[in-house]
Amino acid sequence: MDHDELSTGERIRALRESRGMTRPQLAQLCGRGPVWLKKIESGERELDSYALLLQLAAALQVADLSVLTGTTEGPAQPVPLGRLTHPGMPEVWAAVMNRTLSRSRASAPPDAALLQGRADQSWRLWHKSKYNRSEVGALLPELIRDGEAAARALDGEQRRAALVALSDIYRLTGQATAYIAPAELAWVVADRALAAAQDADQPAAIAAAAWNMGNILRETSYPEEALRVVTEAADLIRPHLDTAPDDWRGIYGALQLHAAVTEAREGHEGAAWRYWDKGDQIAKSLPANYVHSSTVFGRANVDFHEVSVATDLRKAAKALGLADDIDPDIMPSRERQARLWVEVARGHLQRGDNTAALYVMQRAYKIGAETVSYTPSARQAVAELWRSAPRAMREDAATLATATGVLTG
Missing domain, CATH: 1.20.120 (Four Helix Bundle (Hemerythrin (Met), subunit A))
Structure with a gap:
């Protein structure tokens, strides 16, 4: 097969083998498991994360991302050799x-x-x-x-x-x-949070720490383990729901939303919406103005997650329709407001509306500059806009890419 006809996964495999690297070695450099990399290389799993592409390119020591993607149109795609700092x-x-x-x-x-x-x-x-x-x-x-x-x-x-x-x-x-953070610090921090909560023998603290551990597991491509952790934590809280303080129900609801997003990212539509429904029911059982202090679970966050689930399922029209009915200002978290606009931008990109996506990403950056600059899905959206924005908007796209650190050369 001509090299130009290789898929991204096939290019990754060819580069890995040419450098004498095993699959576990390359996967470890990206903070992932060998099964994940095998699925990427075989084409079983789509690699649509800009952040992961950058990690793989850096680990393989290629200076231009197009070596992996095969894309020759648009500007060069320099690879920063290292982790976000x-x-x-x-x-x-x-x-x-x-x-x-x-x-x-x-x-x-x-x-x-x-x-x-x-x-x-x-x-x-x-x-x-x-x-x-x-x-x-x-x-x-x-x-x-x-x-x-x-x-x-x-x-x-x-x-x-x-x-x-x-x-x-x-x-x-x-x-x-x-x-x-280096991968080892992320795991140390998640484990210490869970160990401290278990030592305190406080179910709500254990559940919150499990929610955090689930984030690490999901982001390092262990979705089944992430689901196991958050569902076990929910089982720990469930017997207390009728008499527990509001914050116990709040963390229980946050665990349901976590599971919903995890299932959505795996393409499991029915399971994703079932978990979202459980979170929705918990929000309805709490006071209208309730907000969990750390996860910000509450009515607004449930509605925000509905957009995220639809976006992760690539239901762009539904996601954008849901977003039209949300008032972002009701969310008492800049971080979550910014992430909502990132999800809306992703929906516009899925539909090919780069002009709307750029406007929305600029708004997200204005609300939460560091949320956009350090969140992979946001950086991926910025990178896609920088590469494909209409001619009249290329300067604005480049300005945003520079501000977020996506464009470094």
């Missing part, structure tokens, strides 16, 4: 990986209630700030160290409260470092 990452890395093993006697441990208050305040900042990674990232190193110190030094109910706070802190660390 953020200036706050080194300090967070140091706080996570260099934790002290012994109890410190130099000062009194942080008060568990005050520690939880700081964690809650940081979560609010994450959802309110346009530059949430930078602002929250600056707070995390001290929060991590104080949380670890409190969990080591306190006893009894105070220690259990400190462990719940520590789990919340590690969950936030996972959110703030997603796609910029």
Whole structure:
């Protein structure tokens, strides 16, 4: 077969073999499993993620993405040889990986209630700030160290409260470092969040940590494991739903939405909508203005996820119709508002309307600059627009690509 006729998967396999790399070796460099890569190479699974294309190209040491895609039209597609970077990452890395093993006697441990208050305040900042990674990232190193110190030094109910706070802190660390942290840190943070919650023996904290672990599993192409984790966590919460506080039902609802998106990304339409319906029913059982503090589960988030599920199922017309009926301002989270507009842009791109997609992506960037700059689906949309925008809009597309770091050369 002529090399120009090779599919993207076949090109990846040919390059991997020419470099003497095994499938597990290349998959590990991308933070994925060998089964995932086998499906890509065989064409069983479509590789439509710009971020993953960049990771594979960097791991294979090719300087132009078209070597993998075979695309020769449009501008060159330079490959940044490395992971997305953020200036706050080194300090967070140091706080996570260099934790002290012994109890410190130099000062009194942080008060568990005050520690939880700081964690809650940081979560609010994450959802309110346009530059949430930078602002929250600056707070995390001290929060991590104080949380670890409190969990080591306190006893009894105070220690259990400190462990719940520590789990919340590690969950936030996972959110703030997603796609910029090395794979090993992402797994360490997710595992510590779950371990702290289990040590506290608090079902709602365990469920929230499982929601976080599910994110890591899904983003590293382990959808079956992600579903197992979140459904087990939901089973843990379900017996308490009738008498539990609102936040227990809130995290239960967030687990249903997580499962809905996971199923949608696998193309399982019926299962995706069944999980979404469960989340919808939970939202209806809560006060109209209820919002879960970290997952922002509530009426608005359920409606936002309906758009996401439709988009992931490639039902563009349905997704855009649903989005037309949503008022984004009712969502008390800049991050989720920005992600909604990204989903709308993806819907426009699926329909070939690049002009509308560009307008919507510019709006998403204005609302949440770092959400767009550091989220793979958003970067993929920006890259697609940069390559295919109408002539009259190429300058605007290039400006957005430069602002988000997609265009670096």
